[in-house]
Amino acid sequence: MNNPPNMDWARRLILHPNQLDEVELSRALEQLAAGADFADMFFESTKSREWRLDNGKVSAGSFSIGQGLGSRAVRGDQVSFAHTSDLRPEAIRSAHRTVQALTRLGGGAVAAPSVPLVPQLTDHGLYSRKDPLASANLLSWVQLLEKVDMQARAAHPAVRQVNASLSSAHRVVLIANTDGQLVADARPVTRLFIHVVLERAGTRAQGSAGVGGRYGLEGLTDEAVASVVSQAVRVATVNLDARPAPGGVMPVVLGPGYAGVLFHEAVGHGLEGDHHRKGLSVFACRMGERIAPEMVTVLDDGSLPGRLGSVGVDDEGAPGQRTALIENGVLTGLMQDRLNARLMDMTPTGNARRQSYAHLPMPRMTNTFLLAGQEDPTDIVASVARGIYAPRMGGGQVDITSGRFNFTAVEAYLIEDGKITAPVKGVTLVGVGHEALRHIRAVGHDWALDEGIATCGKAGQTVSVSVGQPTLRIDEMVVSGSV
Amino acid sequence: MISAYISDSEADLRAASQQAVELALCAGGKQASASAVSGGGLQLGLRDGRLETAVRSGHRSLNLTVFKDGRVGSASTTTLDAEAIKRLVQEAVSIMQWAQPDADNGLADAADLAHDVPQPLRYEPAGDDAAAMAEEASGMERALHAVEMPAGTELRTSEVGLNCSEALSVMVTSSGFCRATLASTQARWCSALAARDGAMARDYAQSMACRRSDLRPAAWLAEWALRGATGQLGARTVPSGTGPVLFSPRTAQVLIEDLVGALMGAAQYRRASFLAGALGEQVAADHIDLIEDPFEPWGLASGAYDAEGVAGSRRPILDAGVVGGYFLNSLNARRLGMRTTGNASGPYNLTLSSRRPGGDGLAMRRHLGTGLLVTAITGGRTDPATGHWNRAVEGYWVEDGVPGFPVAGITLSGDMRTMLRGITHVGDDVERFGAFRTGSILVDAMHIGGRA
Numbered sequence: 043m044n045n046p047p048n049m050d051w052a053r054r055l056i057l058h059p060n061q062l063d064e065v066e067l068s069r070a071l072e073q074l075a076a077g078a079d080f081a082d083m084f085f086e087s088t089k090s091r092e093w094r095l096d097n098g099k100v101s102a103g104s105f106s107i108g109q110g111l112g113s114r115a116v117r118g119d120q121v122s123f124a125h126t127s128d129l130r131p132e133a134i135r136s137a138h139r140t141v142q143a144l145t146r147l148g149g150g151a152v153a154a155p156s157v158p159l160v161p162q163l164t165d166h167g168l169y170s171r172k173d174p175l176a177s178a179n180l181l182s183w184v185q186l187l188e189k190v191d192m193q194a195r196a197a198h199p200a201v202r203q204v205n206a207s208l209s210s211a212h213r214v215v216l217i218a219n220t221d222g223q224l225v226a227d228a229r230p231v232t233r234l235f236i237h238v239v240l241e242r243a244g245t246r247a248q249g250s251a252g253v254g255g256r257y258g259l260e261g262l263t264d265e266a267v268a269s270v271v272s273q274a275v276r277v278a279t280v281n282l283d284a285r286p287a288p289g290g291v292m293p294v295v296l297g298p299g300y301a302g303v304l305f306h307e308a309v310g311h312g313l314e315g316d317h318h319r320k321g322l323s324v325f326a327c328r329m330g331e332r333i334a335p336e337m338v339t340v341l342d343d344g345s346l347p348g349r350l351g352s353v354g355v356d357d358e359g360a361p362g363q364r365t366a367l368i369e370n371g372v373l374t375g376l377m378q379d380r381l382n383a384r385l386m387d388m389t390p391t392g393n394a395r396r397q398s399y400a401h402l403p404m405p406r407m408t409n410t411f412l413l414a415g416q417e418d419p420t421d422i423v424a425s426v427a428r429g430i431y432a433p434r435m436g437g438g439q440v441d442i443t444s445g446r447f448n449f450t451a452v453e454a455y456l457i458e459d460g461k462i463t464a465p466v467k468g469v470t471l472v473g474v475g476h477e478a479l480r481h482i483r484a485v486g487h488d489w490a491l492d493e494g495i496a497t498c499g500k501a502g503q504t505v506s507v508s509v510g511q512p513t514l515r516i517d518e519m520v521v522s523g524s525v
Numbered sequence: 526m527i528s529a530y531i532s533d534s535e536a537d538l539r540a541a542s543q544q545a546v547e548l549a550l551c552a553g554g555k556q557a558s559a560s561a562v563s564g565g566g567l568q569l570g571l572r573d574g575r576l577e578t579a580v581r582s583g584h585r586s587l588n589l590t591v592f593k594d595g596r597v598g599s600a601s602t603t604t605l606d607a608e609a610i611k612r613l614v615q616e617a618v619s620i621m622q623w624a625q626p627d628a629d630n631g632l633a634d635a636a637d638l639a640h641d642v643p644q645p646l647r648y649e650p651a652g653d654d655a656a657a658m659a660e661e662a663s664g665m666e667r668a669l670h671a672v673e674m675p676a677g678t679e680l681r682t683s684e685v686g687l688n689c690s691e692a693l694s695v696m697v698t699s700s701g702f703c704r705a706t707l708a709s710t711q712a713r714w715c716s717a718l719a720a721r722d723g724a725m726a727r728d729y730a731q732s733m734a735c736r737r738s739d740l741r742p743a744a745w746l747a748e749w750a751l752r753g754a755t756g757q758l759g760a761r762t763v764p765s766g767t768g769p770v771l772f773s774p775r776t777a778q779v780l781i782e783d784l785v786g787a788l789m790g791a792a793q794y795r796r797a798s799f800l801a802g803a804l805g806e807q808v809a810a811d812h813i814d815l816i817e818d819p820f821e822p823w824g825l826a827s828g829a830y831d832a833e834g835v836a837g838s839r840r841p842i843l844d845a846g847v848v849g850g851y852f853l854n855s856l857n858a859r860r861l862g863m864r865t866t867g868n869a870s871g872p873y874n875l876t877l878s879s880r881r882p883g884g885d886g887l888a889m890r891r892h893l894g895t896g897l898l899v900t901a902i903t904g905g906r907t908d909p910a911t912g913h914w915n916r917a918v919e920g921y922w923v924e925d926g927v928p929g930f931p932v933a934g935i936t937l938s939g940d941m942r943t944m945l946r947g948i949t950h951v952g953d954d955v956e957r958f959g960a961f962r963t964g965s966i967l968v969d970a971m972h973i974g975g976r977a
Contacts, residue, residue, distance in 0.1 A: 091620075097794075097860070101627035105600040105616035107609070108586075124581040127603040128532070137581070144579035147659050180623040203795045239797045239910060246910040248797055281911075289765050289974040320572070320682060322718065322727070400582060439904035439917070443718060443727045444760075446934055448904035448917030468915050470905055470936045470974070520762075522915075522936030522974025 047171050048354070049161050052216040052226035055087040056109070060129040064159045067218045070113075070131075071157050073138045075220050077145045078115035078122070080380070082219035084357060085111050085129070086399040089175050090211035095187040095204065103180075110399040115141050119385055120148040125400040159224040166354035166361065168347050174210040174230045174258030182259060183208055186234075190271055194238055197275040200282065202246075203239040208232075210258060217359040225359040230256050231350060231506070233495060236270055240278040249278030249452075252495035254506075255348045270493070277434060277453050284467035287454065287523030293426045293483070294471060294519040295457065297433030298419070300492035302511030305340050306410050307440040308447045308475030311500070313367050313375065314393075315382035315405040317442050324445035324476065325373060332371050334479035337415050340368040342377055344392050344408030350494055350506035351409035358394040358403055365391045367410070368479075379405045397503040407498060411510035415485025419513035422484045424460035430469060430521055431455045431462050445475040470522045478516055486513030527707065529653040530565035530691040533585060533605070535705050538563060541605045542697040545589045548614040550699055554591035554621065556632045558698040560832070561587045561605065566690025566710075567653055571662045573683055579655065582690070591617045595626030629859035632833065637855075637865055638702045639836035645820045645827035647708040649736035651689035658687050661743075665715055668747035674719075678755050681725065682718040702834040710825070711737055715746050719754035726760070728753025728901070733959065735823045753900065756921070760933035762975040763922055769896040769949075770937060770971045771889055771923070774956035776899045777877075777966040783907045783914065783941055784815070785872050788842065788850075790857025792909060799912025799941050803848045809945035812880040815843035817850075819873035826874045826960035830867070837867035842875065846945075877963040883950030889965045891926040892950045897937070897973060898923050905936065912941035936974040944968050 057063060067083065075081035086109060093103040111134060112125040122144035124137040187206055194204040210232045218224045233254035240247050251273035253266050296304065317323040325333075344353045344362025353362040358380050365375045378386070379394030382405055395406035423431060431454065438449035451469040455462045491510035498507045527534070538561035549557035565583040569576065587610070590599040598620030602609045652658070665685040674680060688711070695705045714731035730749035732741035772780065784800075792798035800808060819837035821827050830836050833855055841849040853861070854869035883889055890898065898921045905916035915938040921928040952964035 091616075093620075097627065099625040099627050101595070101625050101630060102597055103599070103620035103624055105598075105620060106602070107612065107616075108601075108603040110603065120576055120578075122579045124583070126583045127585050128583075137583070140581045144581065144655055147579060147655055148576050178619075180619065184623055184625065203797065205795065237797075239795060241796060246796060246801070248908070248910040281908075289972075291976065322682065322725075324725075400584065402578065402580070436906060441727070441903060443725045444933070446903070446917075448936070450904070450906050450915060467908075467911075468913055468938055470915050470917060470938075472917050472934050472936055472974075474934070520934065520974070520976070522765075522917075522938065 048226040048228050051214045051228040055214050056085045056216050076142050078117045081115040083113050085216040088213040092209035093183045095206040100184045100187045112399040115145050157220050162225040168352050168354045169256030173212045193271045200240040200242040202241045205237045207235050223359050227354045236274045238274045238278050247278045247281035249274045254494035280465040284465040287466035287469045289523035293429035293517045295431045296514045298488045298490040298512050301435050302411050302509040305412050306509045307438045310407045310410045312442045315376050315378040319382050323442050333373050334371040336371045337485045338371050339413040342410045346409050349409050349508045351508035356392045356394045357396045360390050360392045363392045377405045395505050401503050409508035414487050414489035414512045417484050417486050419486040419488050422515050426457045429457045431457050448472045472520045481517045483517050484515040488512045531563050531693045533563040538695040549591040552618045556592040556699050559589045560696040562694040564692030568688040569658050570686045574666045589617045591621050592631050595628045595630050596621045596624045597630045633835045633855045635700050637835045639830040642829045642836040644829045646822040651691045651709045665743040668743040672751045678721040681720045685715040688712040715750045717750045717754045721758045724758050726754050726757035757931045760931035762934045765975050767972050770968050771893040771898045772966045773900045776902050777963045778958045778961045781961045790853040794860045797910045807847050809846035810948045811846045813846045816876050821874045824874040831869040833869040835867040837873050875961050879951035883952045886954045889952040895924050914939045939971040
C-alpha cells in the first residue's frame with residue numbers, strides 16, 4: 043500500500059471528487075495565510091445513517107452525507123475563519139479571500155511563504171478502519187431494533203412505550219496547515235440509545251440508557267444490547283417506586299462509570315487552556331497546588347482504543363495523548379490547543395477539537411476520568427451512616443469562574459446504616475469543584491468508563507467524550523432533594 | 526444572487542428539490558417531499574476591545590423524504606449536483622424499502638397545505654460589511670465601560686459579539702406544494718466578568734431579532750450584563766425551605782419550554798408527558814393565557830407554513846389556564862386521531878400573559894414580599910413524564926420587596942402541575958427570547974434546597 047489508510051480515505055472522499063491535490067492545497071494555504079502567523083484548512087466528509095424505533099415499529103430511517111471546509115488564519119490572538127460546503131477550487135479561493143479581508147480588519151498584512159505539504163502517516167490503531175456504513179444490508183439494523191423492542195417489553199409488565207435509535211457515522215477529516223503538515227483521520231461512530239416509559243396505576247416513569255463506540259454495528263454485541271435495555275428499564279422501574287429525596291448536607295457515594303462526569307465538570311472545564319489564558323477559571327493561579335487528597339489522580343487520555351472521546355489525531359493534527367490534570371491530589375496539567383498553547387508558551391496536548399468543519403477548534407476534553415483506588419465498593423457504602431447512593435447521573439453543568447457545579451441523578455437511593463435502602467427521586471448535587479475535591483473520603487477499585495454516549499457542550503459546540511471513575515465517597519455534599 | 530450570504534438562486538434550489546422529488550417517485554416512492562436551504566452569515570467577537578474572532582459561515586443542504594404504503598425513508602446532502610441528488614434518492618428509497626410500515630406515515634393531507642397563506646415579514650438584508658460591524662462592536666465595548674461600577678469592583682474581562690445571517694429555503698412536495706421563504710436574523714450579546722476582593726462573577730445579556738431596529742440598544746445590554754455580574758459577587762446559599770419564587774423574564778422562559786414540551790404531539794402519544802391527555806383541562810391558574818401566533822410581523826418564530834407545508838393559526842394554547850391545543854405534525858395528529866396544527870417545525874411565537882396585571886419589576890418584587898428572585902438557571906432538568914422540576918439556580922434574596930444579598934449554590938424544586946396552578950402574577954416587564962415572550966412569573970410556593 044502506497045498511502046496510509048487514513049490518507050486513502052481522504053483522497054477518495056475529499057480530494058479526488060473535488061479535483062484537489064497537494065499542489066492546489068498548498069496554493070490555497072498560501073492565499074489563506076496572507077497577513078497571518080499560522081493558517082490551517084480542515085476538510086470533512088461525513089456519512090451517517092440512523093434508524094428509529096417508535097410505537098413498536100422500525101418505521102423511520104434517515105441517511106445524510108455532508109462535506110465542507112473550515113479555513114482559519116491566526117494572527118496573534120486574532121482568528122479569522124470561513125467555512126463552506128462547496129469544495130470546488132473556485133469556492134475555496136472565494137472563502138480564502140473572505141478570510142484575508144477579515145484578517146485585515148485586525149491590522150496590516152504580511153506576505154505568506156509558500157508551503158510544501160508532507161502527507162503524514164497516522165496509523166494509530168485506536169479505532170476500526172472500516173466504514174461502518176459500507177454494508178448495504180439494512181435488515182440487520184431493523185432486526186437489532188426489533189430485538190430491543192421485544193426485550194424491553196418482556197423486561198417489565200408496566201412498559202408502555204419503547205423508543206430507540208441506532209446510528210452510525212463515518213467521518214473522514216483532512217487537515218493541512220502552514221507547518222506543511224497534511225494529515226487525515228477516519229473516525230467511525232456507532233450508537234444505540236433507548237428510552238422507555240412505564241405506567242402503573244396512573245403513575246408514569248421513564249428511563250433511558252445507551253451504548254456507543256468507535257466501531258461499526260459489529261461492536262453492539264448481544265450482551266451490550268441486553269445490558270442497555272435492562273438499564274433503561276431498571277431506571278424507569280426504580281423511579282416508579284421512588285419517593286422524594288431528603289435534602290441537606292450529607293455524604294454521597296457515586297457509582298462507577300458515568301458518575302465521573304463530576305470530574306469532567308468540576309475539574310476538567312476549569313483546566314482547558316483557553317479558560318486559563320483568559321483568566322476565567324477558578325483554577326487559573328493554582329497550578330502545583332494540592333487541591334485534593336493524595337488518592338485523587340485525574341487524567342485526560344485521548345489515546346484509549348475504541349472510545350468516542352479518543353482522537354487518533356486531534357482536529358489540528360496532533361496525536362491524542364494522556365495528560366495528568368490532578369496527580370496524587372496536586373493540580374498538574376492543562377489541556378491545550380495550538381492557539382492557546384502558543385499564546386501561553388506551552389505545548390499542545392492533542393485536545394483541539396471541533397464539532398464540525400463549520401466550527402472553530404477549542405481546547406476540549408477527550409476521555410477524562412479519576413483513576414482507581416484501593417477500597418472495596420461494598421465497604422465504601424457500608425461506611426456511610428446516612429447519605430445518598432447515586433449510581434447513575436443525568437449530566438451536569440459548571441460555572442468555571444466560580445467553580446460552582448450541579449448534577450442531577452437519574453437513579454438514586456438512600457443509604458441508611460451502611461445499607462442501600464429506598465429509591466429516591468429528584469436528587470441534585472450542588473457544590474464548588476475545589477471544595478468537593480477536598481471532601482473525597484474513599485476511592486474504590488471498581489474503575490469503569492461510561493457506556494459510550496457521553497457528550498460535552500462548550501460555547502455552542504457538542505463533541506463526544508468519555509467520563510469515568512470508580513465508586514467514590516464524597517462528604518459534605520449539598521444534596522437538594524424535594525422535601 | 527439575492528445576497529452575499531445566499532450562494533444559490535431560488536430557481537436553483539427549486540430545481541434541485543423538484544428533481545429529488547421526481548426521481549424519488551420514479552424509484553418507487555408514492556409520495557415525496559424535498560426542501561433545500563442555502564444561507565450564511567458573519568459573526569464578530571471582541572474581547573477587551575480587541576477583535577478576537579471573525580467568522581464567515583456558509584451552508585447549503587437538500588433534504589428528501591419519500592413514502593410508500595406507510596413506509597418512509599429520508600436522506601440529506603450538502604452538495605446539490607446531479608450525482609449527489611441521485612445518491613440522495615437512492616439512499617432514501619433503500620431505507621424506505623426496509624422500513625416497517627406505519628399507516629400514519631405520509632405527507633400532510635392535501636387539504637391542509639398552505640399554498641397561499643401570506644408570508645409574515647421575516648427578511649431585512651442582514652448586511653455584510655465587516656468593518657461596519659467591527660465599528661458597532663467597538664461601540665458595544667464602549668457602552669460596557671461607560672456603565673458605572675460599584676466601589677471596589679472592577680470589570681476584569683468583557684466580551685461582545687455580533688451575528689447577522691440570512692437563509693433562503695424552498696419546499697416542494699409531490700402533492701403540488703412549492704414555496705420559498707427568505708429570513709434574516711440579527712444577534713448581539715455581551716458578557717462581563719466582574720471581580721471584587723478575589724471573588725469573580727460573570728453574566729451576559731443578549732438580544733436576537735429578525736431586523737436591526739428590533740434589537741436592544743448596546744447600553745441596555747451593557748447595563749444588564751454588568752449589573753448581573755456585579756450583583757452576583759459574594760453570592761451565598763440560603764437555608765432550605767419552602768416559599769414564594771419570582772422568576773425573572775429570562776428564567777421564566779424555562780417554564781414555558783417545559784409546558785410546550787409536555788404539549789408536543791410526540792410526548793402526548795407516547796404519554797411521556799406530565800400533561801398527557803390534558804386537552805380541555807384546567808392545568809394553570811385561571812388568569813393565565815398562552816397565545817401562539819405564527820403571523821406576527823418580524824417574529825423570530827413566524828412562518829406561513831411548517832416543514833410539511835401546513836400553516837399554523839393564531840390560537841390559545843392556554844385559555845384562562847385551560848389547555849386549548851397541542852403542537853402537532855401530521856404523523857402525531859393521526860396517531861392521536863386529531864388534525865395537524867401546522868407545528869411540524871415546532872411552536873411559533875408564544876406569549877404568556879395574565880388577565881390580572883402584575884405590574885413592573887418593582888411591583889412584582891412587592892408581590893413576592895420575602896422570598897427568592899431567580900435570575901439564572903445554571904443546570905438541572907424537568908422529568909417530562911412526571912413533571913418533577915428540579916434546577917440549580919442563582920438570584921437574590923428579597924426582603925419585603927427589596928433585593929438583599931445575592932444567592933447561589935442552591936436548587937429549586939417543584940411539581941410542574943402544582944407550579945402552573947400556583948402562578949399568582951405575571952409581570953409586564955416583558956422580554957422576548959427566541960420564540961417565547963413573557964414577563965417575570967411569581968409562583969406561590971416552591972422548595973428551596975440550600976444549607977440545612
